Amino acid sequence: MRYVLFICTDPDGEPYDPDTDDPGSWVEALEADGKYVLGDRLRPVEDATTVRVRGGETVVTDGPFTESREWIAGFDIIEADDLDEAVAVAARHPMARFGRVEVRPVWPF
Amino acid sequence: MAVLGADHAAAAVRAVAASEHGRILATVIGATGDWAIAEDAVQDALERALARWPEDGVPRNPAAWITTVARRRAIDLLRSRGAAERAAARLAAEPALDDEPTERSAFPHGDERLALVFTACHPAIAPDARAALALRTVLGVSIERLARLFGVGEAAMQKRLVRARAKIAHAGIPYRVPGPAELPARAEGVRQVLYGLYAIAHAEPTGDDADGSAADEAIRLTRLCRSLMAEGTHERLELDGLLALMLLQHARRAARTSDDGTPVPFVEQDRALWHAEAAAEGLALVDDALATAAQGGVPGGRHLVQAAIAAEHMRPLLPARIDHERVVELYRVLERIDPSPHVTLNRAIAQANAGDAAAGLDALDGLRPALDGHPLLHAARGDLLARLGRDAEAAACFRAAADLAPGERERRGYRDAAAAADARCETGQAQSDSAAR
Numbered sequence: 139m140r141y142v143l144f145i146c147t148d149p150d151g152e153p154y155d156p157d158t159d160d161p162g163s164w165v166e167a168l169e170a171d172g173k174y175v176l177g178d179r180l181r182p183v184e185d186a187t188t189v190r191v192r193g194g195e196t197v198v199t200d201g202p203f204t205e206s207r208e209w210i211a212g213f214d215i216i217e218a219d220d221l222d223e224a225v226a227v228a229a230r231h232p233m234a235r236f237g238r239v240e241v242r243p244v245w246p247f
Numbered sequence: 248m249a250v251l252g253a254d255h256a257a258a259a260v261r262a263v264a265a266s267e268h269g270r271i272l273a274t275v276i277g278a279t280g281d282w283a284i285a286e287d288a289v290q291d292a293l294e295r296a297l298a299r300w301p302e303d304g305v306p307r308n309p310a311a312w313i314t315t316v317a318r319r320r321a322i323d324l325l326r327s328r329g330a331a332e333r334a335a336a337r338l339a340a341e342p343a344l345d346d347e348p349t350e351r352s353a354f355p356h357g358d359e360r361l362a363l364v365f366t367a368c369h370p371a372i373a374p375d376a377r378a379a380l381a382l383r384t385v386l387g388v389s390i391e392r393l394a395r396l397f398g399v400g401e402a403a404m405q406k407r408l409v410r411a412r413a414k415i416a417h418a419g420i421p422y423r424v425p426g427p428a429e430l431p432a433r434a435e436g437v438r439q440v441l442y443g444l445y446a447i448a449h450a451e452p453t454g455d456d457a458d459g460s461a462a463d464e465a466i467r468l469t470r471l472c473r474s475l476m477a478e479g480t481h482e483r484l485e486l487d488g489l490l491a492l493m494l495l496q497h498a499r500r501a502a503r504t505s506d507d508g509t510p511v512p513f514v515e516q517d518r519a520l521w522h523a524e525a526a527a528e529g530l531a532l533v534d535d536a537l538a539t540a541a542q543g544g545v546p547g548g549r550h551l552v553q554a555a556i557a558a559e560h561m562r563p564l565l566p567a568r569i570d571h572e573r574v575v576e577l578y579r580v581l582e583r584i585d586p587s588p589h590v591t592l593n594r595a596i597a598q599a600n601a602g603d604a605a606a607g608l609d610a611l612d613g614l615r616p617a618l619d620g621h622p623l624l625h626a627a628r629g630d631l632l633a634r635l636g637r638d639a640e641a642a643a644c645f646r647a648a649a650d651l652a653p654g655e656r657e658r659r660g661y662r663d664a665a666a667a668a669d670a671r672c673e674t675g676q677a678q679s680d681s682a683a684r
Contacts, residue, residue: 139419220421221371222429242419 139173141224144240145212151236159232161212168216168227177214206222211237215244256300259309260293266460267310273359274315282412285317286384292317292655296576308637348420360385360464361471361614362424368436369420376411381440382447383408385468396447427508432473434482438489438550441469444491449500462500466493480545487536488551494529495557498522509656514566526561549585552577571601596627604634609672622651626661633668638675642668 151175183202190197218224228239250435292313306312359488379397382388394404414420425433448461473486502520505511535552540547556577563569578594591614599607608631611624618624629644645665652658
């Protein structure tokens with residue numbers, strides 16, 4: 139199955155440690171297993187733009203749709219046999235400790 | 248095959264559902280990988296049995312008949328829903344079962360029913376759905392009864408189960424017993440559900456489960472689960488405790504109610520009716536687990552403490568020899584590791600049994616905000632007030648308990664207690680009147 143991991147900030151997370159919290163080695167390990175599809179960091183919410191079409195008019199606004207203390211800082215698309223494997227992969231991501239990870243199964247068309 | 252009446256056939260269907268539901272459903276889930284379709288297919292097969300068996304007679308192997316019909320139905324459902332053609336093909340390729348039960352199993356450490364319990368208790372499933380899903384899946388408990396047990400409406404219960412089965416399918420929750428690395432983290436939820444399975448089977452021995460097979464099934468699954476846990480660990484001790492607790496309660500099964508179904512209080516039970524073997528096994532488990540906990544410095548949890556409390560009540564040959572001080576002590580341990588108003592209520596009763604009814608009554612008064620709507624609190628207060636000779640107040644408490652009691656049998660019991668307290672009041676009044684004259 140394919141899962142998207144939303145890597146989120148979390149005000150209640152543990153402190154960041156630059157020596158051990160390296161997403162690079164996490165990606166490498168997944169790539170070596172052939173489980174990694176795609177992923178990246180995302181620019182902060184200040185750089186977000188929200189688009190709506192209402193009555194045929196495109197409305198463009200600055201910032202995210204909702205104000206929140208927690209935001210999506212990155213995403214990774216992975217292959218896993220089942221939820222347990224996806225959870226294990228998510229738990230190894232450094233930001234599971236100083237942020238949190240939302241695991242969402244892909245719903246193919 | 249003998250032609251039987253509809254009642255007889257219905258009884259046969261109920262009997263299969265009570266003892267074999269989990270196995271049948273597990274087989275169909277194993278083949279389809281879809282909990283929702285498997286559930287519908289088994290329900291349809293049970294209905295088919297209700298329609299066919301009165302005319303055709305009960306088949307030689309009823310469980311295999313239902314499994315075969317359910318599998319065929321699952322193929323139809325998979326096809327008609329347009330999904331998973333490959334799954335339908337795989338299922339169709341499996342040999343027909345006819346009259347032989349399936350013994351093949353992909354579960355080396357036990358059986359597929361334990362995998363059902365672990366999957367139903369997966370932490371990714373909503374907490375309020377886990378126990379209900381396990382009960383529905385493993386024991387086939389009806390939606391109506393589940394709704395009653397969990398205090399929600401039938402539609403809400405149905406929705407919870409549909410949601411949970413959809414989550415299993417959509418999120419890819421695996422159908423298996425987890426490996427050794429994940430087991431400890433998953434064990435607590437499974438223990439809760441195993442005890443739930445047992446408690447429900449035990450609470451209504453004359454309900455859907457007249458022959459006790461649901462309780463046997465819970466004990467069997469608990470044994471299996473215990474065998475998975477490494478010796479000397481907290482998890483193993485808790486499963487020792489849980490198994491012991493079930494065995495000790497199970498041992499008293501025949502003595503718990505009189506012939507007309509009235510509950511018999513523990514101290515009045517005929518100990519000759521206790522199941523000696525189950526009691527002995529339960530007591531030995533508690534002794535060994537407590538010794539291991541003490542030697543290895545491994546902390547016991549609530550199930551071991553609960554089992555130790557049950558053992559204190561059952562070990563003495565006479566109820567008069569129960570060490571109530573020790574029971575109070577154990578309840579205080581339980582209040583520390585698993586605090587709840589019901590634990591405190593039991594501690595208060597134990598204090599009264601240990602000779603300090605006034606202290607017990609104080610503790611009960613402290614529970615009034617939490618348990619005011621609960622008949623057990625009022626009944627316990629009535630009991631303790633009566634022991635203190637305050638019969639008029641006791642009678643009022645028993646009447647309050649009767650008003651809150653869920654069943655006619657309990658209501659009658661509380662009314663009788665109220666009448667007895669009233670009678671003692673009148674006798675006391677008459678005596679003091681005659682003394683005054």
